[in-house]
Amino acid sequence: MEREEEARLVKLARRGDARAYGQLVDAHQSAVRAFLRRLSGDAADADDISQEAFARTWEVLRRYDGRSSLRTFVCGVAFHYWRRARRSNRRRRARDEAYSELSDRESQSDPRLAQKLALRRAMEELPEDQRAALALCLGQDFTHAEAAEVLNLPLGTLKSHITRGRARLRAALGAPAETNDD
Amino acid sequence: MIDDREMAELLGEAPRSADPSFRFDVMARMSVRARRRASLDRAVKQVATFTLLGFSVPIAQALGFTWADAQPIALAAGVVALAYLVAALTIQGPKPLLARSRAILRAV
Numbered sequence: 130m131e132r133e134e135e136a137r138l139v140k141l142a143r144r145g146d147a148r149a150y151g152q153l154v155d156a157h158q159s160a161v162r163a164f165l166r167r168l169s170g171d172a173a174d175a176d177d178i179s180q181e182a183f184a185r186t187w188e189v190l191r192r193y194d195g196r197s198s199l200r201t202f203v204c205g206v207a208f209h210y211w212r213r214a215r216r217s218n219r220r221r222r223a224r225d226e227a228y229s230e231l232s233d234r235e236s237q238s239d240p241r242l243a244q245k246l247a248l249r250r251a252m253e254e255l256p257e258d259q260r261a262a263l264a265l266c267l268g269q270d271f272t273h274a275e276a277a278e279v280l281n282l283p284l285g286t287l288k289s290h291i292t293r294g295r296a297r298l299r300a301a302l303g304a305p306a307e308t309n310d311d
Numbered sequence: 312m313i314d315d316r317e318m319a320e321l322l323g324e325a326p327r328s329a330d331p332s333f334r335f336d337v338m339a340r341m342s343v344r345a346r347r348r349a350s351l352d353r354a355v356k357q358v359a360t361f362t363l364l365g366f367s368v369p370i371a372q373a374l375g376f377t378w379a380d381a382q383p384i385a386l387a388a389g390v391v392a393l394a395y396l397v398a399a400l401t402i403q404g405p406k407p408l409l410a411r412s413r414a415i416l417r418a419v
Contacts, residue, residue: 155331159327159329160325163319166322166323166324172323179333184337264322268315268316268320269319295318298318
């Protein structure tokens with residue numbers, strides 16, 4: 130979506146135009162949902178948090194200053210919700226362990242599934258910020274500057290999170306680690 | 312050699328296109344949150360009003376007002392409240408008020 134068109138729709142949405150906001154949801158849902166799917170590893174949970182983040186963004190749209198894309202702002206809200214849900218959801222760990230055991234058996238017949246599980250396990254072990262940085266930047270959906278804004282981190286810290294995180298993921302897949310960044 | 316994009320796809324695939332049902336769900340959540348916020352605002356206003364009313368009696372007593380002193384003020388306040396009620400009923404009609412009373416009685 131063009132910046133001018135987005136600014137126009139944001140202006141309308143701020144005045145209470147839900148249809149304009151619906152268009153913004155359509156334009157940015159893919160990026161926000163992908164970010165949360167990579168972050169949480171569960172599509173249903175990710176979509177649930179994404180919806181809550183979009184609903185919250187509608188309420189706080191006045192705080193959005195328009196300097197970056199709206200999706201950056203929504204992802205910031207979504208990251209906050211994910212962190213809160215993660216801390217409060219005690220059942221998640223039990224479900225993950227059960228899933229992991231089940232998947233161990235399935236992974237023997239599907240090499241791609243084995244890679245997915247290895248990556249998911251490696252992601253689970255990463256610190257929250259590092260994990261979120263990878264979820265934002267690996268698919269090249271977000272630039273480093275945008276990701277730094279979403280996570281409220283200095284650019285240098287974000288880049289180092291990505292380098293270290295990427296190395297951990299590559300190690301989990303058995304690939305040699307790269308030395309250069311970007 | 313697996314690249315970043317492949318790793319991202321393995322971690323979670325991005326939806327190929329905008330899903331209209333996702334937008335509808337967002338809209339539904341927006342209206343639920345708005346309703347919840349409105350009812351919270353209403354509750355806060357009611358609690359504040361009745362607290363203020365409740366505090367007015369001891370404050371008046373502390374200021375040295377006796378019931379005999381306060382009687383004309385209370386009478387005037389009662390008349391104003393009644394006038395407000397009549398005005399509200401005239402403007403809105405009795406239906407919302409009756410519906411509200413019925414809802415409260417049903418809840419009790």
